[in-house]
Amino acid sequence: FCQTLLHTVIPPELRFACLKLFQRLFNCFSSYCYYEITEIDGVNTNELYNAVQLYLSSSASSPTNPAAASSNRLSLTRGLNSSAITFGLSNNDRLSDIFNGVSVVWEHIVTPRQSQTFSWRPLPEEKRGFTLRINKRDKPLILESYLDFITEKANEIRRKNQDRLLYTNSRGGSLDSRGHPWESVPFKHPSTFDTLAMDPEKKAEIMSDLRDFADGQAFYKRTGRAWKRGYLLYGPPGTGKSSMIAAMANFLGYDIYDLELTEVNTNSELRKLLMKTSSKSIIVIEDIDCSINLTNRKKPNSVGRVGSSDGASDARPGPLGPGGPSDPENNGNTNTITLSGLLNFTDGLWSCCGSERIFVFTTNHIEKLDPALLRSGRMDMHVFMSFCSFEFIENIVKKLFGVRCQ
Numbered sequence: 001f002c003q004t005l006l007h008t009v010i011p012p013e014l015r016f017a018c019l020k021l022f023q024r025l026f027n028c029f030s031s032y033c034y035y036e037i038t039e040i041d042g043v044n045t046n047e048l049y050n051a052v053q054l055y056l057s058s059s060a061s062s063p064t065n066p067a068a069a070s071s072n073r074l075s076l077t078r079g080l081n082s083s084a085i086t087f088g089l090s091n092n093d094r095l096s097d098i099f100n101g102v103s104v105v106w107e108h109i110v111t112p113r114q115s116q117t118f119s120w121r122p123l124p125e126e127k128r129g130f131t132l133r134i135n136k137r138d139k140p141l142i143l144e145s146y147l148d149f150i151t152e153k154a155n156e157i158r159r160k161n162q163d164r165l166l167y168t169n170s171r172g173g174s175l176d177s178r179g180h181p182w183e184s185v186p187f188k189h190p191s192t193f194d195t196l197a198m199d200p201e202k203k204a205e206i207m208s209d210l211r212d213f214a215d216g217q218a219f220y221k222r223t224g225r226a227w228k229r230g231y232l233l234y235g236p237p238g239t240g241k242s243s244m245i246a247a248m249a250n251f252l253g254y255d256i257y258d259l260e261l262t263e264v265n266t267n268s269e270l271r272k273l274l275m276k277t278s279s280k281s282i283i284v285i286e287d288i289d290c291s292i293n294l295t296n297r298k299k300p301n302s303v304g305r306v307g308s309s310d311g312a313s314d315a316r317p318g319p320l321g322p323g324g325p326s327d328p329e330n331n332g333n334t335n336t337i338t339l340s341g342l343l344n345f346t347d348g349l350w351s352c353c354g355s356e357r358i359f360v361f362t363t364n365h366i367e368k369l370d371p372a373l374l375r376s377g378r379m380d381m382h383v384f385m386s387f388c389s390f391e392f393i394e395n396i397v398k399k400l401f402g403v404r405c406q
């Protein structure tokens, strides 16, 4: 009754002002300050939220953390096909942590989303966030370094403990409720440079190139170049191009983004996909000659998909062939990715968002590709995979007799 009376007598604006005043007074007298890290920041996913979640999951499962050991309620999750079990804070639960001798408290706050506000994409039903409580006197001492430490630690955990992931853009460029255009599964391809049959010299050259790239942060910074590298793998079907990509990912411990260009409709969608890739990853476009028209970037109508001349598996529709824009039957084809869009993707300003990324393109027909795509800086290393080569013979010998060619 009192509440209804108050609501009727006191206008909402006044109630809001009182609440704010009360909060200010509380903040003045409280010896703590609070930081909220929400899962979704406006429309984008908050990377810091993911980092904190990962950091706390390792901290929660750590037997050396006394605060965590005393915690008697933790959530356990295991992703589909994943080998790792992740510990986490239960909804609205707390965990204390100690950094540089300073004690802080994390709280995981989950509240139901009140009403579905208008949005171009569905939002999760719950609002999630972490609240960090730090003593005011400790704030200048640790806040920045603590957050840096968490981000670094989360990256390290991602690299070491978690399964590496294979991402795909099977939804095209559309985003899920958490703002991700990519779907992922754990990546468990057994191919390594040891199992890959190819010319040992070429293999060693590629391995050393990859190693230099991974250790090359200082070099790329000093020379003012984006920390990325392009590989073109070409040769007939079945000569180990996909196996080589898997071996590269296993060698460096990178995630793979398998970009299906035919699912992407516009250059801006392509850019969005690129923006949502993480560093330490390999972005793969397989059968690039079959994905978009790469023959002339100045031609205004160079859109849609192009077919190749041979092979049943390569017989995909092209702009001038069946299914292309000029084909009367192709009324629904909305694919407008251009070669220049793709070049910007690999080498333009947008390619520099994020770092430590490798682009790998594969093709069975290198002669069909525009020279602009092949030049150094875009495709830094061209690797020919062939049947009639040492590697193929070595592979057969190895498979038949279980011995390596010298």
Ligand SMILES: Nc1ncnc2c1ncn2[C@@H]1O[C@H](COP(=O)(O)OP(=O)(O)OP(=O)(O)O)[C@@H](O)[C@H]1O
Pocket (backbone or CB within 6 Å): 195, 196, 197, 198, 236, 237, 238, 239, 240, 241, 242, 243, 244, 364, 385, 391, 392, 395
């Ligand atoms: N050089 C190689 N070393 C080891 N295995 C190989 C090699 N080449 C082919 N293979 C084996 O042949 C099969 C096909 O290889 P893969 O899929 O890597 O070829 P690809 O060149 O990517 O083919 P496509 O062009 O059709 O995609 C795989 O099972 C792989 O193990």
